[in-house]
Structure formats: C-alpha cells, structure tokens
Amino acid sequence: MSKKRLRTIDEINAKITRGDAVVLTTAEMSQLVEAKGVRVAAAEVDVVTTGTFGAMCSSGAVLNLGHADPPMKIQRAWLNDVEACHPGAAVDLYLGATTMSETRGFEYGGGHVIEDLIRGTRVELRATSYGTDCYPRTRLETTVTKEDLNQFYLLNFRNGYQRYDCATNGRDEAIYTYMGKLLPHYGNATFSGAGALNPLCNDPDYETIGVGTRIFLGGGQGYVIGEGTQHDPTNGFGTLMVKGDGKQMSPQYVRGVTFTNYGNTLYVGLGVPIPILNEDLAAKTAVRDEAIVTSVIDFGVPRRDRPSLRRVTYQELKSGTIVIKDREVKVSPLSSLKKAQEVAEALKTWIEDGAFYLTTPVATLPRDTRVQPMRQTREVTFVDSLIRPAVTCRSDEAIARVAERIITQAINHIVVVDDANRLEGIVTSWDITRAIANGLTTLPDIITRQVVTATPHEPLEAAARRMAQHNISALPVIDEQQRVLGIITAEDLSQLIGGR
Amino acid sequence: MPRVLLRFDEEKTSQPLTAQVILEQGVALNIIRADVKPAGGEILVEIPASHYDAVVHAFQARGVTTTLEKRLEVDEDKCIHCGACYALCPASVISFDADYTVVFDADKCVACGLCIDACPTRALTLR
Numbered sequence: 001m002s003k004k005r006l007r008t009i010d011e012i013n014a015k016i017t018r019g020d021a022v023v024l025t026t027a028e029m030s031q032l033v034e035a036k037g038v039r040v041a042a043a044e045v046d047v048v049t050t051g052t053f054g055a056m057c058s059s060g061a062v063l064n065l066g067h068a069d070p071p072m073k074i075q076r077a078w079l080n081d082v083e084a085c086h087p088g089a090a091v092d093l094y095l096g097a098t099t100m101s102e103t104r105g106f107e108y109g110g111g112h113v114i115e116d117l118i119r120g121t122r123v124e125l126r127a128t129s130y131g132t133d134c135y136p137r138t139r140l141e142t143t144v145t146k147e148d149l150n151q152f153y154l155l156n157f158r159n160g161y162q163r164y165d166c167a168t169n170g171r172d173e174a175i176y177t178y179m180g181k182l183l184p185h186y187g188n189a190t191f192s193g194a195g196a197l198n199p200l201c202n203d204p205d206y207e208t209i210g211v212g213t214r215i216f217l218g219g220g221q222g223y224v225i226g227e228g229t230q231h232d233p234t235n236g237f238g239t240l241m242v243k244g245d246g247k248q249m250s251p252q253y254v255r256g257v258t259f260t261n262y263g264n265t266l267y268v269g270l271g272v273p274i275p276i277l278n279e280d281l282a283a284k285t286a287v288r289d290e291a292i293v294t295s296v297i298d299f300g301v302p303r304r305d306r307p308s309l310r311r312v313t314y315q316e317l318k319s320g321t322i323v324i325k326d327r328e329v330k331v332s333p334l335s336s337l338k339k340a341q342e343v344a345e346a347l348k349t350w351i352e353d354g355a356f357y358l359t360t361p362v363a364t365l366p367r368d369t370r371v372q373p374m375r376q377t378r379e380v381t382f383v384d385s386l387i388r389p390a391v392t393c394r395s396d397e398a399i400a401r402v403a404e405r406i407i408t409q410a411i412n413h414i415v416v417v418d419d420a421n422r423l424e425g426i427v428t429s430w431d432i433t434r435a436i437a438n439g440l441t442t443l444p445d446i447i448t449r450q451v452v453t454a455t456p457h458e459p460l461e462a463a464a465r466r467m468a469q470h471n472i473s474a475l476p477v478i479d480e481q482q483r484v485l486g487i488i489t490a491e492d493l494s495q496l497i498g499g500r
Numbered sequence: 501m502p503r504v505l506l507r508f509d510e511e512k513t514s515q516p517l518t519a520q521v522i523l524e525q526g527v528a529l530n531i532i533r534a535d536v537k538p539a540g541g542e543i544l545v546e547i548p549a550s551h552y553d554a555v556v557h558a559f560q561a562r563g564v565t566t567t568l569e570k571r572l573e574v575d576e577d578k579c580i581h582c583g584a585c586y587a588l589c590p591a592s593v594i595s596f597d598a599d600y601t602v603v604f605d606a607d608k609c610v611a612c613g614l615c616i617d618a619c620p621t622r623a624l625t626l627r
Binding site for chain 1: 580620622
C-alpha cells in the first residue's frame with residue numbers, strides 16, 4: 001500500500017476550519033474500504049476516529065489544592081477516606097484510581113473520587129502533617145469541588161492497551177480477578193479492549209500517534225504525553241501515557257468502578273483521531289476484528305507466565321461465545337463496546353463541528369521496546385519443586401493392604417485413584433486408626449472424598465497456607481484433568497524451611 | 501409489580517384456585533410461568549401492588565404456599581454496558597443488541613445472583 005502523501009495535517013485542519021473535513025469512525029471506514037476499496041477511501045476521507053472505554057488501572061488525578069491559612073506542608077491526605085500520594089510540594093496530590101477507601105473498602109476508591117469530582121460533587125478532604133517553621137499547620141479538614149482546585153488533571157501513565165488477553169479459569173473454584181469474575185472449569189471467559197475500534201489497532205506502527213497527539217479523554221480534550229508504562233510494541237501490546245483536564249470531563253466517559261474481591265479502578269473513555277495521510281493509513285484504519293488476535297489465558301494459574309490455551313480473534317470474542325477445551329462458553333467484554341463506539345462518534349462530531357483540531361506529534365512512540373520481567377533477588381519456590389511421587393491405592397482394596405503400605409513406605413497419606421490415575425480421595429494413617437477403633441472394614445467407609453489439592457504451578461507458600469487453613473498435613477498435586485501428579489507434605493515443607 | 505411464586509399440593513391442582521382468586525378480588529394477575537402437574541405445581545404470578553396483600557391472603561386462605569420472588573433490577577443511570585454480567589448468566593437474561601447495548605430480559609431471571617457482584621458499577625440488584 002502506498003505511503004505517498006495525500007494530504008498534510010495542516011491541510012486537514014484548514015478543512016476542519018472550513019467545515020468540510022470528511023470524518024468517519026473506524027467502523028464506517030471499514031465499510032467504505034470494503035465497498036469502494038482503499039484507493040477511493042484514502043482519496044475521500046481525511047480523518048478516522050477511534051475509541052475505547054474500559055478499565056484503565058494506571059490512571060489517576062493530579063490535584064493542586066491551593067494553600068490553607070495557616071499554611072500546611074501536607075504529609076498525608078485523604079479524599080473521601082481514600083488516601084492520596086503526596087509526591088511533591090506542599091499542596092500537590094496524586095490520587096491513584098485503584099486506591100481503596102479506608103472505610104468502604106472495595107465499594108469506593110480513587111476512581112470513584114475522580115468520578116465524584118468530575119460530577120461536581122463535594123468531596124471531603126482531610127490532611128495531616130508534622131508542621132514546619134514555614135508550614136506550621138498539622139491538621140486540616142475541609143470539603144472541595146473541582147471548582148475549588150487550581151489544577152485537576154487526569155494523568156494516566158498506562159491507557160489504551162492495543163489489545164489484551166482473554167481470561168478464563170481452569171481451577172475448580174470461581175475466582176475474582178482484575179479480569180472480573182471467572183467461573184470454575186473454564187465456565188466463562190472475559191476480554192478487554194475494543195478490538196478494531198481501539199486507537200492503537202488503527203495505527204499499529206504509531207505513524208500518527210505520538211507525543212503531543214491531541215485526543216478525546218474522558219469527554220474533554222487531552223494529549224498523548226508518551227508511550228505508556230509496559231509499552232510492548234514488539235509483541236503488539238502498545239500503550240499510551242495521556243493527560244487531560246478533569247474539569248472538562250464528563251461522568252459519561254469517566255467512571256469509578258469495583259471489581260469484587262479484587263479492587264477499584266477507573267473506566268476511561270479514550271479516542272484518538274487518525275489522519276489519513278496516505279493509502280497505507282487508509283488500509284490500516286479499515287482494520288477488522290477478525291484480524292486482531294489475542295490469547296485465551298488461564299488466570300487460574302497464579303504465575304507471571306500463565307498458560308495460553310488458544311489463540312482467538314476479537315471477532316470471535318465479540319460474538320459472545322468461544323470454544324475452550326472443546327466446550328462452548330460465553331465470553332464477556334469488560335470494556336464497553338457501546339461506549340467505545342460513542343467515543344469515536346463524539347470525536348467525529350467535534351471534528352466536523354470545528355471544535356477539535358489535529359496535531360502533529362513532536363516525537364514518535366518507541367517501536368522496538370519490550371516489557372522486561374522484574375529482577376528478583378530471591379526467587380519464589382513453587383509446588384513443583386517439592387513434589388514427591390504419591391503412594392496410591394484403589395478404592396476396592398482391603399484396608400489391611402493399605403495399612404501395610406503406610407508402614408512399609410513410612411508415609412501418612414495414601415492417595416486413592418481410579419484406573420486413569422484420577423483423584424478419587426485420600427486415606428491417612430489416622431483414618432486407618434479410626435477404622436480399627438470403630439470396626440469399619442471397607443476402604444470406602446474411611447476415604448475422604450472432598451480432597452484439598454495443590455497444582456504444580458502455584459507458589460509453595462499458597463499451598464502451605466491452604467494446608468494450615470484446613471488443618472491438614474499433605475496435598476495431592478493434580479493437573480487440570482484431576483490426574484494425580486504427586487503429593488506435597490508438611491514434613492517436606494518444614495524440612496525445606498528449616499534446612500535439610 | 502411484585503411477583504409471587506404459588507405452590508399447590510396434589511389435592512389443590514384439580515381446583516381452579518387462580519381463577520377463583522382473580523374473580524373474588526376483581527384483579528388481573530399476570531401469569532409469568534406455570535408448571536402444574538397432577539402431583540402438585542407452581543405458578544409464578546405478578547400481582548398489582550395495590551392488591552398485593554389481599555391477593556396473597558386469598559391464596560393463603562385456600563392453602564396455597566406463597567413466596568415473594570426476587571427479580572433483577574437494572575439501574576440504567578449506572579449501567580455502562582460493559583457486559584461483565586453477560587457471560588455469568590445461566591438463564592439468557594442478558595444479551596447485546598446490534599450496537600452493543602446490553603439488554604436485560606428480567607422476565608427470564610431465575611434470581612441466581614451470579615451477575616450481581618460482577619457488575620463494576622453496581623447497577624444490578626435483586627429485589
């Protein structure tokens with residue numbers, strides 16, 4: 001596709017002033033390109049608008065409170081009981097979207113405070129300090145609205161992920177994650193991101209989106225100020241760092257939310273205009289959901305590198321069902337696809353109305369960086385490093401034979417398995433003692449069938465905690481098909497911690 | 501409108517109790533679903549709030565067990581149409597229309613509650 005220049009940003013802005021710029025949303029652009037081809041679309045269209053509306057945890061607000069009298073060098077401060085960071089001079093605060101309220105927990109957090117400020121709601125401010133010669137005040141309580149603040153900027157250091165993983169859960173219990181509520185046994189899935197509507201998917205080589213790009217942010221106009229943290233263009237996971245004036249924003253596009261048993265965050269509406277400078281960009285902005293691929297990841301595995309179960313396109317994800325492990329399950333978007341489209345439409349209207357002009361970036365975003373894992377001075381130990389072969393039996397064996405095995409192998413736990421080595425239960429030396437004391441003669445009478453288990457990829461610490469919680473001294477280690485891989489025991493754990 | 505689940509035992513299934521109550525109370529009851537077999541049955545009815553006490557009393561006087569049913573309520577001001585609830589619903593209450601508006605068919609709700617705590621904006625309640 002040709003990169004020969006068709007128009008400049010200055011020419012587009014001149015057309016915006018005249019009111020005759022041709023602006024399409026990315027959904028409309030896909031249709032036009034399909035109907036008339038890239039060449040015609042590139043000749044006709046000046047700007048394509050994109051949008052996304054989803055959980056953007058690395059968001060927050062910069063607030064300048066103005067000075068009290070007597071003045072105060074704030075050391076700690078709370079807005080509606082949500083603690084803000086005090087990173088700078090006397091009365092500057094940074095309020096993180098994910099900080100939880102000290103009184104309302106998951107139900108209210110930094111994101112909700114930001115939404116309340118944007119709504120114009122009065123917010124309680126409380127601050128403490130140690131007092132200095134120039135800032136003598138040590139306590140402060142007042143209320144503020146956005147109008148009372150000198151500056152109220154949304155300053156988001158990672159927004160607008162190019163695409164994101166699809167999450168599911170292979171554990172035998174429901175889990176609550178930053179990807180929402182995930183039912184056991186891959187019973188559902190969730191995904192994030194708006195697919196073909198997403199800004200960076202429409203400019204995947206960051207040709208037009210760079211430092212200084214003017215954008216739609218939260219219902220107001222904002223700017224890209226650089227690549228976001230964890231920007232990973234090498235793997236197609238680019239991100240943006242953005243800022244915008246909170247006083248211009250609307251609760252329609254900024255919402256504080258709760259992910260039950262996980263935490264608080266902020267939903268942010270973000271839209272970027274893509275100038276169609278050449279045919280290549282026209283082709284890129286006609287991107288379709290079927291061309292955007294991501295992975296279905298098992299969030300049931302609490303490791304940094306969680307297993308990927310399959311590849312999936314955003315078209316499949318948006319269809320509402322996908323197949324995981326040969327079973328059709330429902331998949332929820334966590335981003336609002338409706339609101340993403342509304343963002344793209346709103347940005348289109350601004351440009352058509354001459355209320356929004358495009359900018360030329362002053363620097364490009366990195367195209368060849370990648371995310372590094374954390375350097376750890378001490379590596380965590382996982383279950384698979386302590387696993388030992390399990391001594392097993394079948395449920396139709398005689399108690400005497402099982403007892404004999406306990407003695408000859410000098411162990412306390414026998415794992416009961418079926419013909420396929422799948423976990424059926426567990427028998428301990430205590431169960432055998434109980435059988436003798438109570439005159440029970442068959443193994444099924446004493447088998448514990450509700451077995452607490454471990455998986456090979458969980459941290460040993462998590463497994464140890466589960467042992468303590470249930471007051472037991474061993475956990476069979478099983479795979480996703482309930483097949484027994486081995487066993488970990490409290491004896492082995494204490495030897496590991498105490499040093500052999 | 502409040503919904504009440506009526507439970508009949510074997511001997512009551514042969515009697516036109518619902519019709520009797522409608523005639524006696526002079527009120528239209530909306531039957532949401534009915535599952536009546538010779539061995540007993542259940543009927544889910546919507547009762548106008550104005551006649552709620554009288555109708556429930558009339559059924560109870562005829563030996564019918566009444567249970568107030570909870571149903572899904574959506575706070576439209578809070579809903580951001582993210583669809584986090586969608587994949588959790590076992591009863592196909594929640595769907596998307598063409599522009600990805602999340603649509604709720606509360607009549608199908610079985611009040612399992614799975615969606616309630618998955619809503620990021622707390623727009624869903626069972627009442």
